Amino acid sequence: MLSLYTFILLIFGLAVVLDAKSSSGNSVLVILDPARRPDYSIFFDGLQEKGYDLTFRAPKDETPVLIQDDIPSFAHVVFFESDTKHFAKDITPQTLVELLSGKTNLLIALSQKQNLLTSFAPEFSLILPPPGSSLLSYFPERKENNSVVPIEVPSSSNIISAGTAPVWFSGVPFVLGNNPLIFPILNAPAESFAADAEGITPDALADAAEKGGEGLWAGSQLAVAAGFQTLGNARVAWLGGVELFSNEFAKKEISKGVKSGNQQAAADIAAWTFQESLVLRIDSTTHHLVNTSVPKEHYTINDVVEYIAQISRFNPNKGKWEPYSGINDLQLEFTMLDPHIRTALPPVPGSPGKYAVTLRVPDRHGVFKFVINHKRKGWTYLQSSTTVPVVPPRHDGYPRFLSAAWPYYAGAISTSLGFFVFSALYLAGDARETNLRKAKGAKAQ
């Protein structure tokens, strides 16, 4: 029995070692026509090398299913087959959203044709150009087709590693709507525009230009790759074209002697999507009175409380969570309906991963919450809420002796004294009177 137990442990231990560098699982489903699989072998080999477990499925295959018994079957889904018009029954926009709520990550490549993604993309506030459009650019002058566009990797990007050479792109650009959860990974070059393959401006562009909205499907406000992180921290990467990941573009030189950055960019985008990079988590939060260490069930108003959060970041190289002190703009709110206190939650120097702040509880009783709500583009959202009632002082928690109450103390003392004196005098006087009366009586006698 024991040996079986150790064996199971061993297997799990091995699994951890063999695990991919993702923080959320290593099973990947790739929806792609088998015939086109070799075109992307560099990308797929790269994934497999990292330890991902790839499963391929043709778009019309019924198996393996995406969702079994309401539980997503794979940790990540790569959706490269977008030229197909018809898909198997279980691949619908609705099931893809369901996958996301089941914390499955999606890597989706768009195509120029109209298919299920056309109705799926708007849910992410992605605005697609009319079907058949693609990104064109005449600059810089080059031998290639105008629809194959070199794109500079923005230096500020935290998803694609710095120093990556420009990448080749071919496919559909799109505009990002006003959903705050979506952000561009790669923008189109400023000189580029969307048009159909022949280079004739589509009606939409013309219409829009006529209405005064000059150059809507043009310029750097177009994106060719975008990231989307759901509130549940599932990640979706939208790509304008699947060619970005192809072997052809990966090998293609961007300028003489310089290989394109496609391979690196593809790996980085996949790493982000598969929860490898920019993954954070709150390990624990505690709170306690200053100078003590045990959290209290409730605090009294005006108590001074220390709040501590322990935050880790996933290190994909080691496949391990490591304490992370790199967040400098973390905030803590102490909220009841509205934040009563909003303060910075700075990292504690010297103790990695520890963020702490000391605050004075407001002079207001009620059910308060310590709230961390840290949303930064690309990074995992950090959300934590700890409920703590704040109570008024106990009946014996007030000061017993108030200097302001001296008039009352004086009144009470003087009345007591007066009563004492009065009683004494009264009793004594009574005695004398009776004595007198006695004396009188004696005299009379």
Place this chain on the structure above:
Amino acid sequence: MSTAYPLPTNLSKTTVANTASLLRIVALGLISAAAIASRLFAVINFESIIHEFDPWFNYRATRVLAAKGFYEFWNWFDPTAWYPLGRVVGGTVYPGLMATSGVIYNFLHAFNLPVDIRNICVLLAPGFSALTAWATYMFTKEMKDESAGLLAAAFIGIVPGYISRSVAGSYDNEAIAIFLLMFTFYCWIKALKTGSALFGTLAAVFYFYMVAAWGGYAFITNMIPVHALALMLMGRFSSRLYVAYCSWYAIGTLSSMQVPFVGFQPVRTSEHMGALGVFGLLQIVAFAQLARSHLSSKQFQNLLTVAVIVMGVVGTFGFIALTYMGWIAPWTGRFYSLWDTGYAKKYIPIIASVSEHQPTAWPSFFMDLQFLIFLFPAGVVLCFRELRDEHVFVIIYAVVASYFAGVMVRLMLTLTPVVCVASAVAFSSLMDTYLDPTQPEAEGESRPAEVDASAASNGSTASTASKKEKEKAKKPAAGGALSDIVAATSSSKKSKGVWGLDTRLVVIAHSLLMLGFFVFHCTWVTSSAYSSPSVVLASTNADGSQHIIDDFREAYYWLRQNTAEDAVVMSWWDYGYQIAGMADRPTLVDNNTWNNTHIATVGKAMSSSEEVAYPILRKHDVDYVLVIFGGLLGYSGDDINKFLWMVRIAQGVWPDEIQEPNYFTPQGEYRVDDRASSAMRNSLMYKMSYYRFAELFGGGQAVDRVRQQTMPKTGPTLDYLDEAFTSENWIVRIYQVRKEDDLGRDLKSANAFAQGKKRKRTKPVSKRRAITV
């Protein structure tokens, strides 16, 4: 002396006295038993359960007190009430009731009697009703004699006006407050009669208990000063009054300030100023008496005039100035609504929305008091005959309580004791007259009435002789009764009476019949009207058997067992205490209606559309919304019928967003069918009430049985809430508030997407704007 019937002559006076006192004890014991027994209908017909709404909070608080002790209760902060504001229970509660139960609980447990705290709570009210009967006996004894006392005790024991608030399970402050009220009054009368500081102190102690037990203590706070003032105005100032009032006021006020909920109110609010004013006046009058005994009358006259003018001016201006400076709180809204019955509806809808704050309907006087309501004026008039100090008290009490009972249904409770006392005085006078065996002398020969030894009219020392006018007093004509008083006071020399047994028997038999009917009436009203726990409803099957409708507990237990322990439940405030008590979940608002804005927030959420309500729900961390819907069963106390109050209360805070007229049809009707206004149909309350209601009728005509209206075939749809639970008879419906959409969409479009509806194609908006100027 001739007697109407033979009397035993060989009895010694002590035997008679002992027998009479034994009979009194037995009678009081039986009255107590009857008082307790008639309150047990609720337990027998249903079960040992806490009733209604407020008792559930009292019960919960008592459990805390019993489990954790008094100091924990005192410092109890309840984070689940008024989420997220919380409630400082120790400082916002009248702890007398819970403390009483806690003492009984600990007492019984000290004797190793493991009685469940619930049973103590359930049976506390019947137990105290027996004490009330005793207190009323003592009080009435001071008014007339022991026989009247026994009658009053019997009346108060079974009169429905008091039973309505004290059946088993009705664990509310009133359960013990009426006993305290009567006993405080008794002590006051006793103190006044004897001039004893001991009884004055006793009155103060019981006054303190009353303050700790019920907000209605203000009634005592004003009754006793009014009595004292009336006595002074009648020129009846005496050192007895001075001692009684001063000892009561000083000790009573100081001790009442020890109750945290009352605090400094006795010296800071207008409601308590009368007592303070009379206290001051008494000192002045006492000083004037002293001065008079030391000064010549001329000097005294001058002094008096100047002093009265100066003090009147200073007092009035002082009061006004203090009120303006904010040292004295002006009258509260609840107080104004006692004088102007339309006030509350206009300015404080939250008070007007409570059904027991409505003016009393005429039939309920008869329902609650039956024939006592006819005897009551006769008793009051009889008080004028002697008009001792204590009779003045009853007269004032009768006038004030009658007025208040007419203003508010719930104040019927304060009227009931005085009705019982006055009726008992009247009835026992009648009995005295007709049971008195002495026959009048044939001629107008003046002879003093002997103290009669018969057990029936024991010990009526004062005036047994002249009571023949009772046969006329039975006619309710006030003029006749008044002339009788005149006759009685002027011609007390002439002996009057009743001859023979036949007339006596007719009147006595008739009176006994009335008593019998009274007992039947009380039993019937108690069993049929006042014994329903309202948590459990009863209906009758076709074959006459009882059918229990237990939807409330079904739903509350569902909440208790199927939701997270910290899941916040929003409902209209009526159900707050029950949810806290039975489901043990945090609630947004409850029956302790101290925060109008918070209630208005719930009213706003209920009466606005889903899109407007959703942010409110999210802000308050609401997980579940509970509504009461009676349309299927015909349960008329449901939320749709209360809905206009929610609208009104919300309108009071957000007059721009919620307007009452929007919820009526253009013709001004309150409708829920397909002619309902759009504000009505889009309101969250309407949607939650009628969600999937039409489906229940399988394509047939869906009829709301409460409002007798035919519902449209397609019911409302919900995007922001999910139906979580609906009880067997659809009385309670619980909805779960949806989480925000994972993709950051609004839930309406997310819902549309999930149902496969295509979204309209969007085009990018231009970020550059043409310069237009």
